[in-house]
Amino acid sequence: VSVTRRQIVVAALATGVVGAGPAHAEAGEVDQLGRLLAFEQRLEAAYRAALSGDAIDPALGRSLLAQEREHVRGVGLALEAVGRRGPDASPPPPAPQAALSTRRLFARFALELESEAVAAYVRALATLDAPDLLQPLGSIMASGAQHQVALRQLLDEPLLAPKP
Amino acid sequence: VPRVPVSLTRRGALGGLAAVALASCGDGDPAPGSRPQAGSGAGSLNSIVALEHATVAAWAAIAGALRGNARVQAEAIRRRELDHVERVSALVRDLGGTPPGGRPRREYAPQFPKLDNETAALRFAGDLEERLVRAYLDALRSLPDSEQRRAAAEIAAEEAEDLAVVAVLAGEPASQRAFVTGTS
Numbered sequence: 001v002s003v004t005r006r007q008i009v010v011a012a013l014a015t016g017v018v019g020a021g022p023a024h025a026e027a028g029e030v031d032q033l034g035r036l037l038a039f040e041q042r043l044e045a046a047y048r049a050a051l052s053g054d055a056i057d058p059a060l061g062r063s064l065l066a067q068e069r070e071h072v073r074g075v076g077l078a079l080e081a082v083g084r085r086g087p088d089a090s091p092p093p094p095a096p097q098a099a100l101s102t103r104r105l106f107a108r109f110a111l112e113l114e115s116e117a118v119a120a121y122v123r124a125l126a127t128l129d130a131p132d133l134l135q136p137l138g139s140i141m142a143s144g145a146q147h148q149v150a151l152r153q154l155l156d157e158p159l160l161a162p163k164p
Numbered sequence: 165v166p167r168v169p170v171s172l173t174r175r176g177a178l179g180g181l182a183a184v185a186l187a188s189c190g191d192g193d194p195a196p197g198s199r200p201q202a203g204s205g206a207g208s209l210n211s212i213v214a215l216e217h218a219t220v221a222a223w224a225a226i227a228g229a230l231r232g233n234a235r236v237q238a239e240a241i242r243r244r245e246l247d248h249v250e251r252v253s254a255l256v257r258d259l260g261g262t263p264p265g266g267r268p269r270r271e272y273a274p275q276f277p278k279l280d281n282e283t284a285a286l287r288f289a290g291d292l293e294e295r296l297v298r299a300y301l302d303a304l305r306s307l308p309d310s311e312q313r314r315a316a317a318e319i320a321a322e323e324a325e326d327l328a329v330v331a332v333l334a335g336e337p338a339s340q341r342a343f344v345t346g347t348s
Contacts, residue, residue, distance in 0.1 A: 063337065070342035118321050125304055126314035134304040135345070138317065142297055142324035142344035149328035150338035159329045159338075160240055163247075 030082060032124040036137070037075045039117035041092040044068040046110055049095050055106035057154070064110075064147055071140050078133050104155065111151040118144045199260040205307040206261045209252055212299055212316075216249045217266035222292055224269065225276050229285035234333045238289070241326045248319050255312055286334045291347075293327035298346025 047065040050056040056064075099109035121141035125134055149159050200206035223242035230238050253263035279285045300320035307313045323346075328338040 060337075064339065067339065067342035074343070122314060122317040122321065125317040126310045131305045134313075135301050136343070138301040138304055138320055139343040139345045141317065141321055142301070142346075143339060143342055145321040145324040146328040146339035146344060149325050149332065153332060153338060159237065159332060160244070160325060 029128055029130060030079070032120075032128060033075060033079045033082065035120055036117075036124060036140075037072065037079060038092065039113070039120055040068060040071040040075055040140075042095075043110070043113055043117065044072055045092045046095040046099075046106075046113060049100055050106045050110070053100045055100045055103055056110075057103070060150060060154070064150070067143055067147070071143065074136065074140055078137065081133075082130065107151050107154040111148060111155065114144050114147045114151065118148070200256075203308060204259050205309060205312050206256055206259045208303045208306045209256045209259075209312070210261065210264055212303060213249060213252050213256060213263045215296070215299055216245055216252060217264070218272050218275075219292060219296060220245045220249060220266065221269045221272035222276060222288070225273065225279055226285045226289045226292075229279040230282055230333075234282065234286075237329055237333060238285075241289075241329065244322060244326065248322070251315055251319070255315060283334075286330055289330045290327065290334070293323055293330055294347040296323040296346070297327060297344060298348045301346060302348075 044065065047056065047061055047068055051058065051061040051065060095106070095109060099105050118141055121137060121144065125138055125141065128134065128137070148161070152159050152161070220242060223238055223245055227235050227238035227242060249266070256263040277284065277288050279288060297320055300316045300323060303316045304313055304320075307316055324344050327344070331340065332338050
């Protein structure tokens with residue numbers, strides 16, 4: 001099951017903000033979507049760098065990278081749908097070199113980044129005034145939560161995070 | 165004498181669970197005597213509380229069919245579902261409502277498929293968690309308050325984690341899809 005470009009565009013159209021154009025998109029909403037996109041771009045870059053540097057199991061790395069690319073595309077489409085630009089052409093901050101020095105260090109770095117991304121999705125889902133984008137964005141958040149389980153498995157940690 | 169089916173299909177079992185859950189909360193409306201107004205989110209929240217009660221019972225049955233680490237994980241997930249019951253029930257009470265209570269485990273049990281081996285138990289667990297992910301993501305649209313939506317989003321993420329754990333226990337990758345929509 002995947003969320004297609006059409007689904008996201010249709011969802012955004014249903015909110016009514018697309019037809020209204022960029023001037024009618026709330027700045028706060030655009031900022032929130034922009035933050036989500038930045039997280040996804042950082043994650044995509046991190047998995048790409050880890051694969052290049054043998055800092056992650058290749059099969060898992062390829063799978064997570066492919067999913068992050070889909071997330072970048074999905075959030076980018078959501079931004080376009082609310083009348084703003086798509087994925088930023090500027091490169092995201094690279095993963096710290098130290099995080100790429102061993103597979104364990106990279107898994108720890110990626111787990112923290114995934115956790116921050118999920119928290120950002122929760123904040124966005126709580127406040128975004130775009131009802132038809134909530135389910136598609138929620139489905140990306142849920143994928144991010146599953147990435148955390150995959151990374152905890154790599155780290156040989158309990159699969160479910162302890163309650164804070 | 166009518167014969168009771170030996171086992172239910174997994175989809176049939178989930179449909180049965182949903183029926184039991186809905187019966188617990190009066191077809192999704194706030195419980196009689198509760199005060200929440202239409203559009204407050206109480207109806208959606210009550211439906212979720214009822215589904216979570218059924219889920220807690222289901223996870224007890226699933227844990228009973230598993231052994232070793234898989235059982236430990238199942239018991240951990242069951243405790244998380246209990247936390248979800250409490251958290252969503254509290255949201256209903258915040259609205260002045262009365263959340264539905266759980267039913268005796270024996271009332272849920274006939275709705276479960278036959279869990280006579282680990283494979284069957286994990287398949288049922290996966291279906292159950294897919295349904296929960298879907299329920300929480302769908303609820304986001306109907307919840308008017310940001311704290312309600314925050315809770316639904318946080319719990320949806322936890323249900324997605326649970327689904328990933330079930331996949332790992334079944335020997336599959338934790339994360340298999342870029343978009344985890346859940347199934348109804």
